[in-house]
Amino acid sequence: MFASKRLGKELSKLQQNLPPGITLVEAENFSEWTMDIRVVDENPLYAGEIYRLKFSFSTSYPIEPPEVVFTQDDAHPIPWHPHIYSNGIICLDLLDRQGWSPVHNVESICISLQSMLTSNTKKERPPGDEDFVRYNKQRPRDISFVFHDNQV
Amino acid sequence: MPPGNEYAAEQLKTQGNNHFKNGEYGEAETLYSQAVQKNSKNPLLFTNRANARLKLERWEGVIDDCLRSIELMRENMKGFFYLAQAQLAINHPNEALSSALMAYELCVSSRQQTSNAATISALVLKCKKAKWDIRERERIRRRADLLSDLEQKLEEGYKRTVSDLEDRVEAGEVGAVEGSEEKASLKTDFEKKVGDLRTAFALSDPEHLEKREVPDYLVDGITFEIMHDPVVTRNGRSYERATLIEHLKRNPTDPLTREPLRIEDLRPNIALKEACTEFMEKNEGWVYDCGDGEVDVNTRWAHLSSS
Incomplete structure (x- = not known):
């Protein structure tokens, strides 16, 4: 409905200025964007690495949240985090239908992910990562995560 | 009216609706016309035919039907909505604007607030833009x-x-x-x-x-566009009514504080609305045009969700 208009405006803002550690890689259309993020402080878990994010928007964005996953290639690993599965799927309340709010945007999601990494000290995957990665066929937005701890 | 005619009209209307759904607007229009001959007191027959005629771009017919339908039923959101589109098409933006505003008014004051508000609100803007274009x-x-x-x-x-x-x-x-x-x-x-x-x-x-930029305080935090009917939430933030309602229907919480928020809690922000209107009056042409690379997913004519 208004997704393309809103994304158009977000894009022109992103092209003007972005907070440190966040870069726009590709936004050729209004359905899929690629962003890179890195952790700006000196957390040894993430030092020197750049992570690639894929945003997928439905036509109901920003009423509906975008689908956001980390993607892996030779230059971009999947960051270690007890809420990030090794296939790049992120368990973050903000990206869940219930936790989402339409006042969020691509930039604020990137900032939230940055701070989620910054504050983490555990080189861990979520419990059951192996099984989840092997058996999950659902799209991230259809998975209902249980948020057991909000401390991380 | 002879007995049975009302029933016959209803049957014809259903058949017409089926053709309309399949995109057979000519056939739909014919069936609605037959229905009108059986029962000329049902305002819905006229609005349905108006919608078919809108598709067929028969503007005068749309206008006739809408006026007859409105005559039969004053609180006629669809009637005013189709009327506005036809008036806009024949380049009468002033009339179109007042019809569109009537439709909007009826929509937001109705008990079941639907996503129609967003569609009608877009039409209101289109009419204002057409007015501004002529002046410009x-x-x-x-x-x-x-x-x-x-x-x-x-x-x-x-x-x-x-x-x-x-x-x-x-x-x-x-x-x-x-x-x-x-x-x-x-x-x-x-x-x-x-x-x-x-x-x-x-x-x-x-x-x-003048710098072509809408001041942040006139911009809706959800669509990032200038507001035309701002409503204020309990924490003092204002949003465009139509888009906030879309959010509240899915998730009845304040977008910022996540406190429970119901549609009934919203209040119009009249002073802000006037500020927006004034800004639009001065700058409408570009305010409306600044939809960066907008892809128009709608076909030519807007539709209301069925109620």
């Missing part, structure tokens, strides 16, 4: 006339002086070298005057001076 075209035409008149005067004066000069060179009053030097300086002089004149016109046009 008129203004540019008047200014352009004045500018070209003045440019023509300058050019006549320049040509006259040049031809005088040529006569004097011919008559030997002025030397050939001196003559061509003076001609060159006359030419630069003339070109500079035309340039200055154009600059003056450009400067006197406030559109060129």
